[in-house]
Every structure is written in C-alpha cells, then in structure tokens.
Amino acid sequence: MPQHKSAKTRLRRNERRNEINTERKSGIRTAVRAAREAIAKGDVKAAAEQLSKTTAAVQKGVGKGVIKKNTAARTVSRLAKALKKATA
Numbered sequence: 001m002p003q004h005k006s007a008k009t010r011l012r013r014n015e016r017r018n019e020i021n022t023e024r025k026s027g028i029r030t031a032v033r034a035a036r037e038a039i040a041k042g043d044v045k046a047a048a049e050q051l052s053k054t055t056a057a058v059q060k061g062v063g064k065g066v067i068k069k070n071t072a073a074r075t076v077s078r079l080a081k082a083l084k085k086a087t088a
Helices: 005-041 043-063 069-086
Strands: none
Touching: 005 043, 005 069, 043 069
C-alpha cells in the first residue's frame, strides 16, 4: 500500500483511469463488432452508416490514447475493405 499522500492519490487516479479506458476500449470493440455484423447482413447503406460511427469511435480512442494510431488505421482500413467487397 502507498504511504505518501501523493502515492495514494495516484493509486486512486490510476484505478479510475483504468475503468474509463476499459469502458472506452469496450465501446470501440462493440462498434467494430456492429460494423462487421452490418457488413455481413449485406445492407450497404446501414453498413456505411455504421462504418462512419465506428471510424469516429476508433479515432476518438486514438485521441484519448486508448489505442495506437496504427491499430486504429488497420481496423478502419479492414472494415472499409470489407464494405467495398460487400458492395461489389
């Protein structure tokens, strides 16, 4: 257990940040899953709309430092590629 006041504060802060970041990551995974499901259903309009929402969620995660930039780029790229393949 931390002894100093500042160490105790950091411990509380780190626990709270961990909760927030876990929620954000979960939200990103949910958005990606929803986009994949929409693409699999074949409804191009709904899938494109969901892809837009997913892209926004992923980029927000990058801005908040929850996921890395290249990971986000790879995820969005794969979803866009899948959507393009589904429309063809």
